[in-house]
Amino acid sequence: CILKVGDRSIPCHRLILAACSPYFRELYFSEDGKEADKTEVVLENLDPKILEVIVNYMYSAEIDINDDNVQDILSVANRFQIPSVFTVCVNYLQKKLSKKNCLAIYRLGLMLNCARLAIAARDYIADRFETIVKDEDFLELAPPELFAIIGADALNVEKEEMVFELLMRWIRKDKEKRVKSLEEAFDCIRFRLLPEKYFKEKVEKDDLIKADPELVKKLKVIKDAFAGKLPEKKKGQGGEEGEEGKLPGYLNDERRYGMYAKDMLLMINDTAAVAYDGKENECFLAGMAEQIPRNHVSLISKKNNLYVLGGLFVDEEDKENPLQCYLYQLDSLAAEWIALPPMPSPRCLFAMGESENFIFAVAGKDLQSDESHDTVMCYDTEKMKWTETKKLPLKIHGHCVVSENGLVYCIGGKTDDNKTINKMFAYNHKRSEWKEVASMKTPRSMFGAVIHNGKIIVAGGVNEEGL
Structure with missing residues (x-):
């Protein structure tokens, strides 16, 4: 027929x-x-x-x-x-x-x-x-x-x-x-x-x-x-x-699915992402992480999205640009990582912050030249594009970054001559300007920092005296 x-x-x-x-x-x-x-x-x-x-x-x-x-x-x-x-x-x-x-x-x-x-x-x-x-x-x-x-x-x-x-x-x-x-x-x-x-x-x-x-x-x-x-x-x-x-x-007063949310501590390596419930003392698999390189930097956004950037991945097939700095976002519902556009300027020992729908990769170190960066890379989570934004006043690595009230704070770190600093800079993305603010009492690098009740708290780290 x-x-x-x-x-x-x-x-x-x-x-x-x-x-x-x-x-x-x-x-x-x-x-x-x-x-x-x-x-x-x-x-x-x-x-x-x-x-x-x-x-x-x-x-x-x-x-x-x-x-x-x-x-x-x-x-x-x-x-x-x-x-x-x-x-x-x-x-x-x-x-x-x-x-x-x-x-x-x-x-x-x-x-x-x-x-x-x-x-x-x-x-x-x-x-x-x-x-x-x-x-x-x-x-x-x-x-x-x-x-x-x-x-x-x-x-x-x-x-x-x-x-x-x-x-x-x-x-x-x-x-x-x-x-x-x-x-x-x-x-x-x-x-x-x-x-x-x-x-x-x-x-x-x-x-x-x-x-x-x-x-x-x-x-x-x-x-x-x-x-x-x-x-x-x-x-x-x-x-x-x-x-x-x-x-x-x-x-109806029955709570919806999202109203049972809990605060958990996430631990990520190159094998898996594990969520720890401190109240119940229980661990849960949040997602396999076999594609996540070691020595990455992580960020939890205000919108409760988890991003990891880096560490440096060596692509042996790409002779011109062998170093890659991949960006991933965790889809907690599907328990899998979503690959996003990689950062065009690969680096290590950098730190991440955020403001509105922007993620910032601040300073860091270039492994090929062994020089510190003062450049700041900006990722727009809505347009899914990387651009370069206002440079940091100093070239540093091994520092910390925290974000609060639309500002990105860059704290401590080391300069190219391996001198540990105590300086802190605040970045206003709307004005595209860095401003030096109150310094830490003790210089340090490779430390931890969080914001709690409106205050920046730093802990640990190293300097010339050990710390």
Whole structure:
């Protein structure tokens, strides 16, 4: 038989098509199994290249799926009821889920009524909620699409305030249409998890909420719940508590997944990253780290992202630039390291700091020339690009860097003549300037430094006297 698509004719066998697709089975065979007298079938609104890919798969069980064609192949497989191709596409999309495409894949799964794909994408979004809500496309979700995400127990969010504020941003994005959905959306917010002060100042005083009499009634019920007075649950048949006996969603006080977060100590070497729970005295594997070189520098950002940079890796195949300084970020949910663009100026004995969405690799030592650096490399975590920023006033290595209130502090270290210093410099990235501030009482290098209760605390290290 011939499948006619536009000006393309694709020859194939009826039995092969019928075996792979209920659509073609019904087209070519009657209910009693008799073969229909059709030698050519014209298919409209179809890319012939996509159909050829699918027909080839029916014969060879091999298919070339990539980011450019997967959605078209999935749609055609869904249209012609070809489950094997559909499953291959779903598997591909699940493996390719990322922060950039998860919303599109989520909506595609819902559009094709593919629960497996939609749930996988929804769970991916819920796991990375605080990051993905910054995407403007999030505000374009339809009401059912949004409510399925923000109503979930699995939402990885530490505070319910963020969920409420996201909902109100979404409403105000298209206020005239979406305000009608506010009453339904109320069941997605767990108001009893909000601080009472926040509820009074932000929820009760919101203009859109105050303007809806039904929502005002619900506010009264929530206020009673804060005071310890909950409405009585209705009983189901036989006196047992049924579905109708549950409290309404807006009175749900069950904590979400992200609200069980703990502070842990991370230990990283070239074998694994291990998280230590000091309260429970337990260790957990946070991720294998076989690709992480030794002598790296690590940084935990204010957004709770873990980055490691370096140490120096010798690429014997690259004769011109054998030294490499790799950058990785830990995906704690997938327990794996994500490779990011390497630093273009390899070095060792440097230190890392941050300001807003920028990471800074400050000074350090060049192994090939054995000279200290005064250069500062800046990595933009949003644009994923390295640039060079304002130089440090001194060439140093073996120093410490801490960050606080948008400033990056560079402390101590050694100069090229191996003299230990006690100087401290503060860097303001918005002004692109370094400024010398209070010095340490004792010069030192190769030490530790942290910020605690607004104070910089240094410990250990070495100097000419030993320390």
